Amino acid sequence: MVRRFRGEFHQKVDGKGRVSIPADFRRVLETGDPTWSDGKAPEFVIVYGDHRRAYLECYTIDAANEVDEQIAGLPRGSMERRMLERLFNGQSLKTGVDETGRIVLPAKLRDKIGLDSMAYFIATGDTFQIWKPETFEAEEAAKTEAWLEQFPDDFDPLTLLDQRKGE
Template identity: 35%
Template structure:
């Protein structure tokens, strides 16, 4: 068992609007010991972040970088804490997504769960695929830029 959320899975919502959290993600949540599932809309994506104590700690660490009286702290706390929900996980490992979360993501009948190590994201499947395609394209550009840069020569290496 791992203590990180990895991979991605797409699950359908049932007739009552519940969706099963992937079993590997449930195992990480159980090890984390958080009651329920902490979620908040992603700041700049049509997805939402989810997790337990590790995600909460990351948010607390980010907020600790700012004075609690600063505009930055206020904005971040409002965005990360003020729009968050704690979803109940039923005994079968399912959650019910609120209308606010579904509206933010566009989720209708299926959810893609995407691991991000200390947290995971929930996406509408076609929006996640578009996001993944764009991320891969950006990374190809980075790889091309890095490979076109000349590397410093090493003494004793061919061509040095």
């Protein structure tokens, strides 16, 4: 069973772009890196994407390999394959967690999402995202609230899973 990222965390970012990866996230990164062993830093992939993406999406090596396999399954030379290769492979960075549990986010990535002294980490199952806290609050929290407004106050989102059984 693949371990999943869970939780949300606020982490300080220093002037050099160093930020601690939450300990629970590091455990998932370790299990998702086929070359990781005790004493070695786990590697992972940060996809920063195009100008419309206001966050960084972080994939374990295994999860990135799954996406790569799906992209490779598209017809060679097709526009879809070329665009996905560019957006997923070209606009990404392979990195590793250092011995203190931190990563260095390059200035290009910090500038892209407007990150300064604080980063917001949120789990999204098989990936996690890094946001500027204010951007997440303004954009994503509002989307969640708008989505929930279509349901009654006693709505349990897990009931949506029951609907998929009948498909």
